[in-house]
Amino acid sequence: xxxxxxxxxxxxxxxxxxxxxxxxxxxxxxxxxxxxxxxxxxxxxxxxxxxxxxxxxxxxxxxxxxxxxxxxxxxxxxxxxxxxxxxxxxxxxxxxxxxxxxxxxxxxxxxxxxxxxxxxxxxxxxxxxxxxxxxxxxxxxxxxxxxxxxxxxxxxxxxxxxxxxxxxxxxxxxxxxxxxxxxxxxxxxxxxxxxxxxxxxxxxxxxxxxxxxxxxxxxxxxxxxxxxxxxxxxxxxxxxxxxxxxxxxxxxxxxxxxxxxxxxxxxxxxxxxxxxxxxxxxxxxxxxxxxxxxxxxxxxxxxxxxxxxxxxxxxxxxxxxxxxxxxxxxxxxxxxxxxxxxxxxxxxxxxxxxxxxxxxxxxxxxxxxxxxxxxxxxxxxxxxxxxxxxxxxxxxxxxxxxxxxxxxxxxxxxxxxxxxxxxxxxxxxxxxxxxxxxxxxxxxx
Numbered sequence: 001x002x003x004x005x006x007x008x009x010x011x012x013x014x015x016x017x018x019x020x021x022x023x024x025x026x027x028x029x030x031x032x033x034x035x036x037x038x039x040x041x042x043x044x045x046x047x048x049x050x051x052x053x054x055x056x057x058x059x060x061x062x063x064x065x066x067x068x069x070x071x072x073x074x075x076x077x078x079x080x081x082x083x084x085x086x087x088x089x090x091x092x093x094x095x096x097x098x099x100x101x102x103x104x105x106x107x108x109x110x111x112x113x114x115x116x117x118x119x120x121x122x123x124x125x126x127x128x129x130x131x132x133x134x135x136x137x138x139x140x141x142x143x144x145x146x147x148x149x150x151x152x153x154x155x156x157x158x159x160x161x162x163x164x165x166x167x168x169x170x171x172x173x174x175x176x177x178x179x180x181x182x183x184x185x186x187x188x189x190x191x192x193x194x195x196x197x198x199x200x201x202x203x204x205x206x207x208x209x210x211x212x213x214x215x216x217x218x219x220x221x222x223x224x225x226x227x228x229x230x231x232x233x234x235x236x237x238x239x240x241x242x243x244x245x246x247x248x249x250x251x252x253x254x255x256x257x258x259x260x261x262x263x264x265x266x267x268x269x270x271x272x273x274x275x276x277x278x279x280x281x282x283x284x285x286x287x288x289x290x291x292x293x294x295x296x297x298x299x300x301x302x303x304x305x306x307x308x309x310x311x312x313x314x315x316x317x318x319x320x321x322x323x324x325x326x327x328x329x330x331x332x333x334x335x336x337x338x339x340x341x342x343x344x345x346x347x348x349x350x351x352x353x354x355x356x357x358x359x360x361x362x363x364x365x366x367x368x369x370x371x372x373x374x375x376x377x378x379x380x381x382x383x384x385x386x387x388x389x390x391x392x393x394x395x396x397x398x399x400x401x402x403x404x405x406x407x408x409x410x411x412x413x414x415x416x417x418x419x420x421x422x423x424x425x426x427x428x429x430x431x432x433x434x435x436x437x438x439x440x441x442x443x444x445x
Contacts, residue, residue, distance in 0.1 A: 059136055059183025060087060061109040066125030069118045074260045077118055078267035080110045112271045114220040115264045116252040133183070140180050140187040144170055147187070147194040151365075154198055155372040170364055173393060179358035185221055186361045192218045193365050196229070197341045200241065202333035212244020219249055223272070225359075228348030232340060235323040275354050290355045291411040308353075315351050319343065322425065329429040338373055339425060342366040346418050350411070360410065367392070370421055373428070381424060392417060 064086050065077045076082035087109040124132050148166040152158040158166050170176055170190075179186035192214040199207040199214075219226035233241045253265075291311060295304035326339055345366045349355065367389055374381040395413050 057108060057182055059133060060090070061111055062121050062136075062183070063125050063129060063132055064090075064109070065111045065113075065118050066121030066123070069122040069260070070125055074115070074118065074264045075267050077111050077115075078264070078271045080271075083109050083111060110271060110275075112268070112275050114223070114252075115260050115268055116256040117220050119256060119259060136183060137180070140183075140185075143191040144176075144187045147191040150191075150194045150198040151368060154201055155368065157372040157375045158368065170361075173361060173364060175358050176361035176364070179361050182358065184358050186358050189218055189221060189225075190362060190364060193341070193345065193362065197337075197365070197369075200238075200337070202337050208238075208240040209244045211241050212246075213248045215241070215245045216248030216252060219245070220252060222359075224352050224354055225348040225362075228344050228351070231319070232323070232344040232347070235320060236327070236340060289357045289360055289410045290352055291350065291415070292353050294409075294411050312351055315347065318422075319347050322422075325426075325429050330431075331429065335373065335428075338369045339428070342369050342373075342421065343425075346421065350414060350418055357410070360414075363392070363414070366421070370424070374424075384420075388417065388420060 061083065064083060068074065068076050068082075068086075073082070124136065127135065145163070145167055148158070148170060149163060152163065152166060176186060176190075178184075196211045196214045196218075200211045215226060215229050218229070230242060230245060233245075292304070292308045295308050298304075299307070322343055326336055326343075329336070331339070342365075345362055349360070349363060352359075371385055371389065374385055392413065
C-alpha cells in the first residue's frame with residue numbers, strides 16, 4: 001500500500017507539474033520574492049541602527065558621499081561628524097553630541113570606500129534621491145542576475161536549472177536580502193567575483209585584463225577582502241592578473257586626482273585605519289561577523305587579539321600549503337580552478353578583521369562551486385553538501401532576524417563549514433587521486 005501511494009503521488013506530480021507549468025510557477029515565486037524585497041525597502045521603519053529608523057541606510061550614505069563631492073566638499077566625505085550631521089538632518093532626527101566622537105569614528109554613517117568610488121557616486125547623486133534609489137536597486141538586482149548567469153556558463157550543476165531558480169536561490173539567502181534592503185554593494189561584489197572566476201577559467205579565451213579590472217573595482221570597495229584574491233593569484237603565479245589589478249587601481253587613483261585633492265587620500269586612509277582597529281565596544285551586536293570581534297566579545301582584549309593573530313598566522317600557512325598541494329595534484333585544470341576560488345573567498349571571509357553580516361552573502365560563490373565539484377546526485381559528499389548548505393541558509397537566516405542572538409556565533413558556523421570543505425579538499429587532492437569534471441566552457445545552457 002505505501003508503494004501504491006508513492007506511485008500515485010509521483011504520477012500526479014508528473015501529470016500536473018509539467019516543465020511549462022513549473023517554469024511559470026517558478027517565475028511567479030521569483031517575482032514575488034523580488035517584489036517582497038522592493039516592498040521591504042519601502043517600509044517606513046525596519047531595523048534600528050544607532051536608534052535611527054531609516055530606509056536603505058547604507059545607500060543614504062553613498063548618496064550623500066556623492067552629494068558632498070558635487071558640492072565641492074570631498075574631504076567631508078571621510079568626516080564622521082560632517083556625514084552624521086547631514087544624514088541625521090535628512091532623517092529628521094537630532095544627531096548625537098558629535099563633539100564626543102572622533103572625526104574618524106568607524107560606525108554608520110561613516111564612509112570608508114576609496115576616493116575613486118565617490119566620483120561614480122557623484123554621478124548618481126545628480127539624480128533626485130528617489131530616482132537614484134530606484135536606479136541603484138535595479139542595478140543591484142541586475143548584477144545578481146548577471147552573476148548567476150556567468151556561474152551557469154561554467155557550472156553544469158546550475159545549468160540543469162532555469163536562471164530564475166538560481167536567482168531565487170540567491171535571494172533566499174538572508175545576508176543577501178539584508179544587503180539589498182540596506183542598499184549595500186554586496187550584489188555588485190558577487191558579480192565581480194563571478195566575473196573574475198568565469199573570465200580566468202582554463203581552456204577558454206583568457207581575459208586577464210578584465211579579471212584584473214574586476215578585482216580593482218572590488219579592491220576599491222573592500223580592500224581588506226581583495227587582498228585574499230591578490231594573494232591567491234601571487235601564490236598561483238598568475239602574474240598578468242596581478243599586474244592588471246595593480247595597473248587598474250593606479251589608473252583609478254590617477255583619474256580621481258584630476259577631480260579630487262590629494263589630501264582626500266590621507267582622510268580616507270585615516271578612516272580605513274579606524275575601521276581596521278574596529279573594537280568590540282563600537283560594534284553593533286547585529287552587524288559584525290568576524291572571528292576577531294567574537295574573540296574580543298568573550299575574552300579579554302589582549303587574549304582575544306593574540307588568539308586572532310595566531311589564527312591569522314595559521315590560516316596563512318594553511319593557505320600556502322593548500323596552494324602548493326593544489327598545484328602538485330593530478331586534478332584537471334577546471335577542477336583546480338574551482339578550488340582556487342573556493343579557497344580565495346573562504347580565506348577572505350574567515351580572516352577579515354572587518355566584516356559585516358551582509359558581506360557573508362559572498363559565501364554564495366564557494367557554496368555553489370563546492371556543490372559543483374561534487375555534482376553526482378547520489379554521491380555521498382553531494383548529499384552531505386546539500387544538507388550542510390541547507391543548514392547554513394537556515395542558521396544564518398535564523399540567527400539574525402528571529403533568534404535575536406546577533407551574529408556573534410556566525411564565525412563559528414563558518415569555521416565549521418570551512419573545516420568540512422577543507423577535509424574534502426585534502427581528500428580531493430590526495431596523491432594518485434584522479435578526478436574528472438566535465439565543464440562546458442562554451443555552452444550557455
